[in-house]
Amino acid sequence: MARTGRRPGQTQTRDGILAAARNQFAARGYGGATIRGIAAEAGVNPALVHHFFGSKDQVFVAALNLPFNPAVLVETILEGPREHVGERIVRLFLGLWHDPATRAPFLALLRSVAASPEVAAQLRTFMETAVLARVAAALDLPMLRLTAAASQMMGLAMVRYVLAAEPLASAPDDEVADLMGPVIQYYFDA
Structure with missing residues (x-):
């Protein structure tokens, strides 16, 4: 279960979410990856994924460094x-x-x-x-x-x-x- 609240000390939360997203998209493809799965792998609450990126589309764009929104x-x-x-x-x-x-x-x-x-x-x-x-x-x-x-x-x-x-x-x-x-x-x- 993902922890809630802010992580103690210095945080690399955004980078951790991106790494988890890349893993999830690689393992499951765009259609199979979910915000919940990305959050679980990153060890964060799904709301934090939404906070940093918004939608699944935006997580994908950021994870693959796509040059467009x-x-x-x-x-x-x-x-x-x-x-x-x-x-x-x-x-x-x-x-x-x-x-x-x-x-x-x-x-x-x-x-x-x-x-x-x-x-x-x-x-x-x-x-x-x-x-x-x-x-x-x-x-x-x-x-x-x-x-x-x-x-x-x-x-x-x-x-x-x-x-x-x-x-x-x-x-x-x-x-x-x-x-x-x-x-x-x-x-x-x-």
Whole structure:
């Protein structure tokens, strides 16, 4: 049973929770890990996990050092007219890759997903529940359309940022958004 109240002396509680979260996500995957399980392994009350991180999504983001907040991602995708959602997604995606603070973690994440089926499965489940399902529900779209749009964005990331294929790699973000926005929009309109 987890102790309640503050631990005596110097505390590394947040780091302990993150270590437990990484273990739980590795052992059980995103779908099987729970706040209670993370708290039990860390030896803390589940309320403390919520205090430091909020939701399970946010614990996952912190544990894997993901360079985005899924709630902000969903909010940004959904704000504004539906007929511009494709362009918003492309611009959001390009902005995340353009920022050096988020670019390095994205590159590491892509390489990890490509090299590890376990990491790929965890990230897939997380993206399906934390982002894609929420957007699909809000816009009343089948998941197939959302995953097809996501595949286009992953292809863009691979060609532009990993392979650095020219002229796409050095094309201005506005030009890429103008080119790719209508392609992504198709999945939201058809």
